[in-house]
Each structure stands twice: as C-alpha cells, then as structure tokens.
Amino acid sequence: xxxxxxxxxxxxxxxxxxxxxxxxxxxxxxxxxxxxxxxxxxxxxxxxxxxxxxxxxxxxxxxxxxxxxxxxxxxxxxxxxxxxxxxxxxxxxxxxxxxxxxxxxxxxxxxxxxxxxxxxxxxxxxxxxxxxxxxxxxxxxxxxxxxxxxxxxxxxxxxxxxxx
Amino acid sequence: xxxxxxxxxxxxxxxxxxxxxxxxxxxxxxxxxxxxxxxxxxxxxxxxxxxxxxxxxxxxxxxxxxxxxxxxxxxxxxxxxxxxxxxxxxxxxxxxxxxxxxxxxxxxxxxxxxxxxxxxxxxxxxxxxxxxxxxxxxxxxxxxxxxxxxxxxxxxxxxxxxxx
Numbered sequence: 001x002x003x004x005x006x007x008x009x010x011x012x013x014x015x016x017x018x019x020x021x022x023x024x025x026x027x028x029x030x031x032x033x034x035x036x037x038x039x040x041x042x043x044x045x046x047x048x049x050x051x052x053x054x055x056x057x058x059x060x061x062x063x064x065x066x067x068x069x070x071x072x073x074x075x076x077x078x079x080x081x082x083x084x085x086x087x088x089x090x091x092x093x094x095x096x097x098x099x100x101x102x103x104x105x106x107x108x109x110x111x112x113x114x115x116x117x118x119x120x121x122x123x124x125x126x127x128x129x130x131x132x133x134x135x136x137x138x139x140x141x142x143x144x145x146x147x148x149x150x151x152x153x154x155x156x157x158x159x160x161x162x163x164x
Numbered sequence: 165x166x167x168x169x170x171x172x173x174x175x176x177x178x179x180x181x182x183x184x185x186x187x188x189x190x191x192x193x194x195x196x197x198x199x200x201x202x203x204x205x206x207x208x209x210x211x212x213x214x215x216x217x218x219x220x221x222x223x224x225x226x227x228x229x230x231x232x233x234x235x236x237x238x239x240x241x242x243x244x245x246x247x248x249x250x251x252x253x254x255x256x257x258x259x260x261x262x263x264x265x266x267x268x269x270x271x272x273x274x275x276x277x278x279x280x281x282x283x284x285x286x287x288x289x290x291x292x293x294x295x296x297x298x299x300x301x302x303x304x305x306x307x308x309x310x311x312x313x314x315x316x317x318x319x320x321x322x323x324x325x326x327x328x
Contacts, residue, residue, distance in 0.1 A: 001255070001256055001257070002252065002253055002255075002256040002258055003256065003257070003258055004258045004261060004320060006253075006256075006258065007253070007258050007261055007262050007265070010252075011265070014245070072241075072245065073240075073241035073242075073244040073245055073248075074238070074241040074242040074244070074245045074269060075241070076237075076241055077236075077237035077238040077239070077240055077241025077242065077244075078237075078238040078241065078242075078273075080237040080238070080241075081178070081236065081237055081238045084237075088166065088174075089166055089171070091165070091166075092165055092166040092167065092170075093165070093167070094166055094167055094168045094170065094171050097168060097171055097284070098171050101171070101175070101276075101277075101280040104276045104279065104280060105238060105273065105276040105277065107276070108272035108273060108275055108276035109242075109269065109272060109273065111272055112265075112268045112269040112271070112272035112273075113265075113269065115268065115312070116265040116268060116315070119312070119315055119316060119320065120261070120320065123316075123320045123321070148279070148283070151280070151283055152283060152287075156168060156283065156284065156287045157287070
C-alpha cells in the first residue's frame, strides 16, 4: 500500500527532473533576452537552481534514496510554452515581458512542489529535510518577487512602447 | 510587430483554455477524493472556476476579442500529473494528500498567469479588465491557502497513519 512516504519520494524525483530541465531552459532564456537586467535575472536564477539541485542531492541521501528524476509532464509543458514564446516573440520588443512571464510560471510550479514537500517532510518527522527544502522555497518566492519587479520596471514599459 | 497587447490577448486565450480543462479535472478530483472535506474543497473550487470563466468572457468583450482558448501545454502537463496521481494512488490512504498537491500545482499555475495578466492590463491602461482579473487572482490565493490548511489538518495525517 502506497503511503505519504512514497508520495514524498515521488515528489522529490519529480522536482529533481524538473530542476535539470529548468537549468537548461534558463541558459536559453538568458541568451535570448534583450535587456541586460533580464539576462542577469535569468543567469542568477540559473546559479540558484544549481544550489537547489545540490540540496535535493542532500535530501535524497537523508532519506536513503538514490538521487534520480522521474518524468514530469508539468514542467515539460510549462517550458514548452516558454519555447513557444521565444518562437513567436523572438523579434518583438515584448519578448522580455513574455520570457519573464514564462519564468514566473516556472517559479510558481516550483513553489507549489516545494511547498508540498516541506509540509510532507514535516509530517514524516524529516525535520532536517524540511529545513533544506524550505530554504529553496524561500529562494523561489524571492525570485518570483524580483521577476514581478523587473516586469513592472523594465520589460513591460519597453513592450508597451512598441504599441502602434 | 508583436506587442504587449498581443501578449495580453494570447495570455487571455491561454488561461481560457486552461480554465475549461481545470473545470473538468476538478469534477474528477471531487469524485475520486476519499474524505468529505477534500470533496467539498474540489467542488467549491469548481464553482469558483465557472465564475472565473465568466470574468474572462467579460474581459474578452472589453478588449473587443472573441472569447476563445489557445492550446496550453502547461496545464495539459499539470493535469496529466494529477491523472497519474489518481492512477498510482487510487487505492492508497495518501490519495487525498496527492490530489491536494495536484490541485495546488493548478492553483499556482493560475496565480502565475493571472498575476502577469493583471500587470499587463494595468500597463495597457485596461483598468477595468485589471480589476476583474485581480478578483480572480485573489480568489486563487485564498483557495491555495485553504488547500494548504486542508493538507495539514486532514489529508496528510490520514496518509501518515498508513505508514507501516
């Protein structure tokens, strides 16, 4: 019979797969972005992602499981929309606004998953794992706030100027 | 040249498609959930979704566009994971914990999209549309908080009890 412990371990594998995909996507987004500040935001998020993967490696060790991913159709779909944004708005001044929106969809997916994992880890008396996962959750929330600020200050006025 | 206005209208179509899919998925989740309180939470969210679609119809009218959806691979992927949860945990006491996690991934996707749409509507001086979209955004945040509470109070202790 599957239990909360199975849910927790499946959840770890889901987000482990997602983080690897996100790592790759953020490099592409940093390359594609037009504004320096957007490029920097995506590069910073990429560095954070490396640290978040390292924390997941530690959590897998804590629960005695091999660190490995499990296909996650959710992140595949979210990143596919980011790719469509690049294809459709690649030449547009609205590109950065679109890329930031795509990155925020990624952030929110991570917030949902890490939020759940923190709750489950606490429920399973895995306090140390809960703390590590919560560090990542707090980072994600902060990054999402920074992206909102960036969208309001830079990318959107830039995109609105292109109105005809 | 594509502009912020195009981004906004594409975003409306993306979430319009997503809401229709969510409407259907929430019915399935309400049917499948084991606990009465989970069933009620999913049913309530389903009713809210109907109101949110009605608000989107109004926003489409405000911007002079036909209300229609645009395929959204992100929500398709997120809901696919919910379906996998049903298949893998259908017989487990941890099912409700898993379904709530799936519903929170949906909530977060909606928060990301509505958050972006509110910002873009304001930037485009579509104040009335921004207000309507913000009503939905606030509903989503509240529902997410309620689901967190439900997970902590009911579904997870239920699932943890099944530990062997």
